[in-house]
Amino acid sequence: EIVMTQSPATLSVSPGEGATLSCRASQSVSSNLAWYQQKPGQAPRLLIYAASTRATGIPARFSGSGSGTEFSLTISSLQSEDSAIYYCQQYNNWPSMYTFGQGTKLEIK
Amino acid sequence: EVQLLESGGGLIQPGGSLRLSCAASGFGFSAYAMSWVRQAPGEGLEWVSVISNNGVRTYDADSVKGRFTISRDNSKNTLYLQMNSLRAEDTAVYYCVKHLGAVASPGDYWGRGTLVTVSS
Numbered sequence: 001e002i003v004m005t006q007s008p009a010t011l012s013v014s015p016g017e018g019a020t021l022s023c024r025a026s027q028s029v030s031s032n033l034a035w036y037q038q039k040p041g042q043a044p045r046l047l048i049y050a051a052s053t054r055a056t057g058i059p060a061r062f063s064g065s066g067s068g069t070e071f072s073l074t075i076s077s078l079q080s081e082d083s084a085i086y087y088c089q090q091y092n093n094w095p096s097m098y099t100f101g102q103g104t105k106l107e108i109k
Numbered sequence: 110e111v112q113l114l115e116s117g118g119g120l121i122q123p124g125g126s127l128r129l130s131c132a133a134s135g136f137g138f139s140a141y142a143m144s145w146v147r148q149a150p151g152e153g154l155e156w157v158s159v160i161s162n163n164g165v166r167t168y169d170a171d172s173v174k175g176r177f178t179i180s181r182d183n184s185k186n187t188l189y190l191q192m193n194s195l196r197a198e199d200t201a202v203y204y205c206v207k208h209l210g211a212v213a214s215p216g217d218y219w220g221r222g223t224l225v226t227v228s229s
Contacts, residue, residue: 034215036154043204043219044154055217087154091215097170098144098156 002026002090006101012109013078021104023071023088032092035064035073038103039084047086048073075106083108111135111218113205118223125195125227131188131205131220139163139183142208144216145190147201147225157203158190159212166212173199195227 003026013019023033031051036044046055048064051071061076075082088101117129129145145157158169158179167179178191188205202224206216 032213038154043221044216045219046209046215046217049209049215049217089154089156089215091213098159100154100156103153 001097002029002092002099004088004090004099004101006086006088006104008104009102010105010107012107015078015080015108017078018074018076019078019106021073021075021086021106023066023073023101025069025071025090028068029090029092031067032090033064033066033071034089034091035062036087036089037082037084038087044087078108080108082106111207113207113218113220115203115205115220115223118203118225120226120228121195122229123196123227126191126193127195127225129190129192129203129205129223129225133186133188133205133207136207136218138181138186141210142212142214143179143181143188144206144208145177145179145188146204146206146216146219147199148204148222149198149201152201155201159208160188161212168212192225195225197227199225200227201225 005024033051035048038044052064085103112134114132144159160167160179176194180189202222204222205220207218208214209217
């Protein structure tokens with residue numbers, strides 16, 4: 001099983017600043033990595049897939065990078081609406097399992 | 110507009126069974142893989158089961174293997190999850206998820222979820 005580890009667990013940033021969230025895979029997942037945003041009481045929303053491709057309707061403030069085992073999600077010009085938990089997910093090691101990271105809670109202070 | 114509407118959740122005793130349904134609309138249901146993903150209260154996301162677009166291939170997480178069965182009826186645009194031998198640790202919100210394409214792709218649309226509570 002591929003283990004996905006996200007860091008930091010919590011990140012507190014001021015509005016207008018940028019933030020970088022990290023995700024590490026226990027073995028290579030190539031570029032088969034997605035990022036999701038989940039706000040309280042809501043379902044997750046796909047932000048990024050194939051490590052760096054923005055999903056439909058996602059603003060350019062969100063960008064993804066990386067390949068192999070190291071990935072990052074960068075959010076620029078943070079807004080209060082960006083407060084959420086962000087999850088990475090690998091979909092390379094199928095059919096055995098798609099695994100999610102434990103999440104990074106982003107707070108806009 | 111893509112819509113995924115889950116139903117069938119509720120309170121069930123340990124050892125019991127439930128069948129979740131997901132009514133899909135707004136896209137060509139038969140062209141896409143579908144999954145169930147769950148989230149225990151206050152916890153992260155856990156993928157449960159996936160099914161290919163034609164229903165031929167299915168795969169389950171080890172935690173539910175042999176107890177849960179995913180299926181689909183493309184004529185009714187509906188996804189199902191039959192859950193047997195339920196345990197307390199199966200308590201979670203269950204999300205119906207449309208894949209971006211085939212099974213080896215992320216979920217691009219998620220339903221609002223249905224809560225399953227396993228308790229005596």
